[in-house]
Amino acid sequence: MSGPADSIEIQNVVASTGIGQELDLEALADDLPGADFNPDNFPGLVYRTQEPKAAALIFRSGKIVCTGAKSIDDVHEALGIIFDKLRELSIPVDEEPEITVQNIVSSADLGHNLNLNALAIGLGLEDVEYEPEQFPGLVYRMDEPKVVILLFGSGKIVITGGKRTDDAETAVEEIVERIDALGLLG
Amino acid sequence: RLRKWQERIRTKDAGERNLQFALSEIDRMASALGVPRSVREVASVIYRRALNEDLIRGRSIEGVATSALYAACRQEGIPRSLDEVAEVSRVPQKEIGRTYRYISQELGLELKPVDPKQFVPRFASALNLSEEVQAKATEIIDVSAEQGLLSGKSPTGFAAAAIYAASLLCNEKKTQREVADVAQVTEVTIRNRYQEQIEAMGFR
DNA sequence: ATCTTACTTTGAAAAGC
């Protein structure tokens, strides 16, 4: 049975890790081709991987934030590339640094147009933020799973704030159920 | 202790001065926007509630005052767009919107989304359009909203397009530029909404 | 008039102001 849950696509994964070693970012900026480092603007050095495509923010403390990856596997792959690059520069990197997924952004399609005005009232104005003058999406904060869902008139949605792959799936099933219960789904 | 006592008085005086400043700002902005006294009173009540619930910490007094006025206009059914409110405030539009969302949530104002129809009388009279055009614009908004065209669209742009369409239908034509100016939207937005609305009305 | 580019919103981490 193909439903909205099957349309879920992970769009971005944010994760953090650390190599357990302090870094000289000035030196690293010179040794890493393509690295962007503007300490006046931001304390982190930006390094981008091509395959898989991702961006890493590397800090003086040795902590690293990886963003832009399309899957958790890609996060590990991209960070693996960065760990190796650092080792090539004779920087001691922990054997297998712990990688923590901090946020997963997914998109999905409910397959029906949505009446956002009716939805704002139906879902409860206290849990909803819908200000079409400022943004076309209705913002719905769900408690379980704890995610934020952006719903659009087209029926396309964005799920963000989750830390596990199945948070998006659970959230989509839940939101479909709630919208359907209101009689506002197709 | 005397020092502690004086500090309390000083704090109380400062708070009182801040409140007076906020209320006078609400008054000034309300006058500039031309909203009735009742709206200023509602805005004052909202501001005092925000003050009592300590929602101003970390935000500017002017920002909260402006947001309270924006909220009051909506609550009283005579909304002003964020653009219009920002014009009479010294706070940037982005901050007004963000602060409004915050106090609205914290105070549980639960204001319904702005209805485009609420802009019709004001925009239409600014364009010297007849009662007939207003009625037609209102009808266009109702019909196209019912067909789901309103979701995600800016209420001012939606109202502007309906007024433009109605002015054509009633032979009191206004140009897209004229309507765009009073509604503070672009001609492109009017054009886009207008096309959808005309189709929804069954006029090709 | 149409196209391109860009900005609005959500979420999270990092270090420092």
Place this chain on the structure above:
DNA sequence: GCTTTAAAAAGTAAGAT
């Protein structure tokens, strides 16, 4: 709160052609 990163959704806007 801010700064930076990435990505989606859809509406609006601005500048160029």
